Amino acid sequence: MAKGSNVITHGLSGNLGEHTLVKSKRYGPHLRRKRGTVKPAPLNDQMKQSTQQMAKANIPAKAIFDAVRQEHKDGELWNKLVALFRNQQKAGIPYNTTDLKGLECHSGFKLQKLMPCTDQYFQLSQTADRMCLLLTLPAHPDWSHMEWKEAFQYRLSAIAVYPDWATGGFVKETVHGPITEFTDSIAPFSFEWNIPAGAGSYIVFLLAAACEKGRPVNNAHAKGMRAVAAGTVNSLAT
Secondary structure (H helix, E strand, C coil): CCCCCCCCCCCCCCEECCEEEEEECCCEEEEEECCCCCCCCCCCHHHHHHHHHHHHHHHHHHHHHHHHCCCCCCCCHHHHHHHHHHHHHHHCCCCCCHHHCCCECCCCCCHHHHCCCCHHHEEEEEECCEEEEEECCCCCCCCCCCCCCCCCEEEEEEEEEEECCCCCCEEEEEEECCCECCCCCCCCEEEEEECCCCCCEEEEEEEEEEEECCEECCCHHHEEEEEEEEEEHHHHCC
């Protein structure tokens, strides 16, 4: 059946009196009354409280999301973060990063698919004002599911985020490992960085990126990123 055009709404946009033009996949362009013009839609107290709590959960979610959004993410990361901090609210516990450990930043292209991510391969330690992440992998990350026309390498990076729960701000420390050939012998990877003054909670992401001609490939399908450690700075003090 041929799809025709609506001569009434064709070419229109915006508002027409008390009506507004909407575009629907199911009904196509059509006019409807503005919300609230026929029947007021006041928010009850429960809905108002829920809205306020959701707005508060957006603040800690923003700290984590803004820190990693340029590294590797999918379209659901924001919703996952808001839901996580909303659950902490409902449980009546202070915002923290502990529940973020194991979070994959992209559900389609996961770090877990490229390499094992269990605790036995990751060791985070703190000395004075520095942190160190030590990786002892049994094998190189595996991109065998990709069809590469040319030889490629990879790079591992540690990204530490120290969020400010009150403002949604953050301090971020990024340490890149070497460009590694798949023919290289397996050796531990070590990443060290400074702890920001006054830091409380932290979360450490590990980013694996395939490289071509010594440069990381800036495509989601060539990466994986996961939260491999999380907690509070004081808990690591020795």
